[in-house]
Amino acid sequence: MYKKSAKPKITEPNLPSDLPLLGVDSIQDEEVIELGLIQDSRIPFQTAENIVISQAIFRNVAFNHISLPNAKLTDIIFEKCDLSNVDFSQCFMDRVRLNNCKLIGINLTEASLRNIVFDNCNASYGVLRYFDCKKVEFKNTSFAEADMYTATLNDVSFTHCNLDKAQLSGTKLAGIDLSTCEFYQLALTPEELRGMIIAPEQAIALAGIFGVVIKE
Helix, strand or coil: CCCCCCCCCCCCCCCCCCCCECCCCCCCCCCEEEEEEEEEEEECCCECCCCEEEEEEEEEEEECCCECCCCEEEEEEEECCECCCCECCCCEEEEEEEECCECCCCECCCCEEEEEEEECCECCCCECCCCEEEEEEEECCECCCCECCCCEEEEEEEECCECCCCECCCCCCCCCECCCCECCCCECCHHHHCCCECCHHHHHHHHHHHCCCCCC
16 A cells, blocks of 8 residues: 655755845856846856856746756745756756746756755656656646656655656656646556556546546
């Protein structure tokens, strides 16, 4: 018998009450960005590895297809930002909130996420292969057609998320509650389904995985 996991206890970003305005036009390898408010701006396309961002708020910032592999992000809030197609592969995030953000096609391959909240975001078509989540809350967020192949989900919750056609093969879902989520089709096998928590009406969407034909 699988036990339903409780809502994760997320540690919130540790931020000072007042942050000075910062301007970020370019990012270099191993650069450190900290203690600042970046808002109402656009950061042009560029590639920078091993950067560190800490104790910062990004508000209404557009990241134009930026590639930031191996980044370390701690104590950060993203509000109404556009991070579509940004490459955060192999990054480490801790105590980060993403509120009302556009994350279409974001690349979080092999990323490690700790104490993260995604709230009212659009991460459709995201590439989240092999990402490792612990104490992560997904709320009102779309992962439609996202690739979560062989993800690790530990102390994770999904609430009112769109997971339609998400690739979940290789991802163990025992104890994961998807009963409030929307999906008409999921890419997974019966083994990954074992122990997943769903609503009765969702069973129809999963019947095809077992080769069952439902006659109307």
